[in-house]
Amino acid sequence: MATLILVRHGRSTANTAGVLAGRTPGVTLDERGAAQAAALPGRLAGVPLALAVSSPLQRCRETLEPLLAARPGLVLHTDERINECDYGHWSGRKLAELADEPLMEVVQHHPSAAAFPGGESMRAMQARAVDAVREWNERVEADHGDDAAYVMCSHGDIIKSLVADALGMHLDLFQRVHVDPCSVTAIRYTRTRPFLVRLGDTGDFGALAPREDTGGGAAEVGGGAGAP
Template sequence: MPTLILVRHGRSTANTAGVLAGWTPGVALDERGAAQAAGLPARLAGIPLAAVVTSPLQRCRETLAPLLAARPELAPHTEERIGECDYGDWSGRKLSELADEPLWETVQRHPSAAAFPGGESLRAMQSRAVDAVREWNERIERDHGEQAVYLMCTHGDLIKAIVADALGLHLDQFQRITADPCSVTAIRYTRLRPYLLRLADTGDLSGLAPREMAGEEAGEEGREQGHSEDAAVGGGAGAP
C-alpha cells in the first residue's frame, strides 16, 4: 500500500499569539511559517508525489502553495475530514486561559473522553481523519500502485491522532506525540501493519523516496527542544 507523507502547516499567526485557532477563518502563516513553507519544495525534491491532499483551511493551503508552484502537474484535492479539530467554544481563545478550564485536564490525561463544548470530541476527530487516510490509501493504490507516495497537509492534533492509530496506541496516549509546524511525518501502510518512517521530521527527507530512487541515506542529527509538562493542544508553535 502507499506511503503517506503528513505535513503539518507552517507556523501560523495563531500559533505565535498562543491562540487555539480551530476553524477560525483568516488564520494565515506568519513570517516564519511562510519561510518554512518556502523550504518545503527543496525538502521534497527527490520524492515523486502521486497526489497532494489538503485541509481546507487557509494555513494549510498557504503551506502548500510553494510546493504546488514548483510542481504544476499536481492539482491539490481538498479533504474536509483532515481539517482541524472543531474546538467549538474554545476556538479563538488564548491557550493560557484554556489551561484553567476543568476540561483541560481531561484533554491532557484522558483525551478519549474529551468533547469540546459546541464542537466535536477528540474521538470523532481521530475517527474521521483515520477514515480519510484509509480511503485515500485505497484510492492512491488503485490509481498509482502500491509503491506510490502521496502527501496530506493537515494539523497538529490530526497528525498525532493518525500516528497513534498507526502505532496501535489508544487515543489516551496521543498527547505523548508532537508535530512541529511544517514538520513531516511519514507512514508506510502495508497489508499487515503500518510502519512509522518519520515523526515530526524538520530536516532532510531524501530517504523517503522509493528505494530504487533514493540515494545514500543521510545521517540525522538529534535536536533539543524544550517542552512544558502539558501537551500543546492544537499542536503549538514549535521550537523557538
C-alpha cells in the same frame, strides 16, 4: 499500499499569538511559517508524489502553495475530514486561559473522553481522519500503484491521532506525540500493518536543545508554535 507523507501547516499567526485557532477563519502563515513552506519543495524533492490532499483551512493551503508551484502537474484535493479539530467555544481563546479549564485535564490525560463544548469529541476527530486516510490509500494505490506516495497537509492534533492509529496506540496516549509546524511525518502502509518511518521531522536539530518548560509537561493542544 501507499506511503502517506503528512505535513503539519507552517507556523501561523495564531501559533505565535498563543491562540487556539481551531477553524477560525483568516488565520494565515506568519513570516516564519511562509519561509517553512517555501523550503518544503526542496525537502521533498527526492519523493515522487502522486497527488496532494489538504485541509480546507487557509494555513494548510498556503503551506502547500510553494510545493504545487514547483510541481505543476501535482493535483490538489481538499478533504473536510482532515480539517482541524472543532474546538467549539474554545476556538479563538488564549491557550494560557484555557489551561485553567477543568476540561483541559481531560484533554491532557484522557482525550478519548474529551468533547469540546459546542464542538466535537477527540474520538470523532480521530475517526474521521483515519477514515479519510484509509480511503485515500485505496485511491492512490488503485490509480498510481502499490509503491506510490502522496502528501497530506493537516493539523497537529489530526497528525498525532493518525500516528497513534498507525502505532496501534490508544487515543489516550496520543498526547505523547509531538509534531512541530511544517514538520514531515511519513507512514508506509502495507496489507498487514503500517510502518512509521518519519515523525515530526523538520531537519532542525537545534529544536532539541534544552528549553524552559512553562507548561509543566502538558501537551500543546493544537500543536503549538514549535521551537523559538
